[in-house]
Amino acid sequence: MNEAAVSTETPSARRTSLCLALLALAILGAVPPTTPWFLRLLPAVLAAGACILSARRARSVLAPATLVLGITALMAASVLWQISLALALAGAGLTRRYVEDSTVSPIRRGRVPLRLTLFAGLVTPGALIGWVILLQPDVSDLVDVIPKASLWLLALGGAIFALANATLEEFVWRGILQPKLTAEFGLAWAISLQALSFGIAHAHGFPRGLVGIALAGSWAVVLGVLRHVASGLLAPIVAHVVADSTIACIVIWLSRA
Numbered sequence: 121m122n123e124a125a126v127s128t129e130t131p132s133a134r135r136t137s138l139c140l141a142l143l144a145l146a147i148l149g150a151v152p153p154t155t156p157w158f159l160r161l162l163p164a165v166l167a168a169g170a171c172i173l174s175a176r177r178a179r180s181v182l183a184p185a186t187l188v189l190g191i192t193a194l195m196a197a198s199v200l201w202q203i204s205l206a207l208a209l210a211g212a213g214l215t216r217r218y219v220e221d222s223t224v225s226p227i228r229r230g231r232v233p234l235r236l237t238l239f240a241g242l243v244t245p246g247a248l249i250g251w252v253i254l255l256q257p258d259v260s261d262l263v264d265v266i267p268k269a270s271l272w273l274l275a276l277g278g279a280i281f282a283l284a285n286a287t288l289e290e291f292v293w294r295g296i297l298q299p300k301l302t303a304e305f306g307l308a309w310a311i312s313l314q315a316l317s318f319g320i321a322h323a324h325g326f327p328r329g330l331v332g333i334a335l336a337g338s339w340a341v342v343l344g345v346l347r348h349v350a351s352g353l354l355a356p357i358v359a360h361v362v363a364d365s366t367i368a369c370i371v372i373w374l375s376r377a
Contacts, residue, residue: 133177135304140170141188142297142317148192149321164192182220184300187212187292202281205288212296227295230352237350240342240359245366247335251327252370259374262326266375274375278368286360293318293340294347294356311344326367339363 144166151160167189174182190208195201251257266274293314301310319337322328327335343356350356 128177129180130177131304133173134181137170137174137178137181137185138297138300138304139313140166140173141185142301142313144170144192145188145292146317146320148195149325150323152324161196164189164196167192180220181300181304183212183216184296186215187296191292202284202288205292206284209288209291209296216296227291228352229354230347230350232355232358233346233349236346237355237359240339240346240356241362243342244339244359244363247339248327248363248366248370251331251335255331257328257332259326259328259371262371263375266372271372271376274372278365278372282361282364282368286364287357289318290343290347290353290357290360294343295353298344298347307348311341311348314344315340326371 144163147166148163151163167185170185171182171189174185187208190211191204194204194207199207252259269277297317298310298314301313304310305313315337318340319333319335322336323333325332325336343359346359347353347356
């Protein structure tokens with residue numbers, strides 16, 4: 121790490137940079153597609169601010185700031201969510217390795233605490249199915265993109281989506297952001313902040329709306345605890361795959377109803 125960067129780092133700069141990155145990530149998902157273009161640029165502006173601040177005064181949190189800047193920029197260019205996450209994670213990984221701190225420990229697989237992993241995974245199907253049945257939300261934007269294909273092809277596509285989306289989102293929120301937040305704010309605040317960001321970022325996802333934010337945010341608390349207890353990402357990825365598989369099944373079922 122650059123010695124000059126270390127000497128000018130302050131806790132307030134690191135915390136401000138992380139909070140700007142979290143806010144940008146949350147707003148990115150909360151802003152509707154019909155929002156005027158200058159408001160849709162707000163997440164990118166916040167992320168750029170976080171990146172500039174990190175580069176100048178908080179080099180040790182440059183990777184998460186770079187990650188969020190990459191996601192917001194790619195999403196502004198209408199790149200698919202999962203591809204945006206993958207490319208931004210690659211950029212953040214290079215930043216983390218060669219710019220932020222070459223001695224930083226890698227993200228670990230960890231263990232799989234059975235009971236907590238089962239709870240985190242199995243609580244989601246009931247919550248998602250209940251949300252659809254009780255609230256009957258409008259998810260036509262998701263249903264309409266399902267192609268007319270055989271059921272086995274749709275099932276294969278759903279499985280690929282579940283594995284890719286779950287893995288990428290876990291690397292973003294619980295893999296990169298949560299450890300940095302823990303170092304700056306402590307574990308309780310870190311889990312709460314990443315969960316708030318995750319929930320708001322899914323405002324137009326599945327589930328959606330205020331109830332969807334509450335459900336996704338509450339579940340992200342469980343995933344954050346699971347990531348801490350497991351000391352790695354494998355367990356939360358497994359639980360997340362279950363949730364995304366349920367979403368894929370529901371959306372496919374609705375498209376064929």
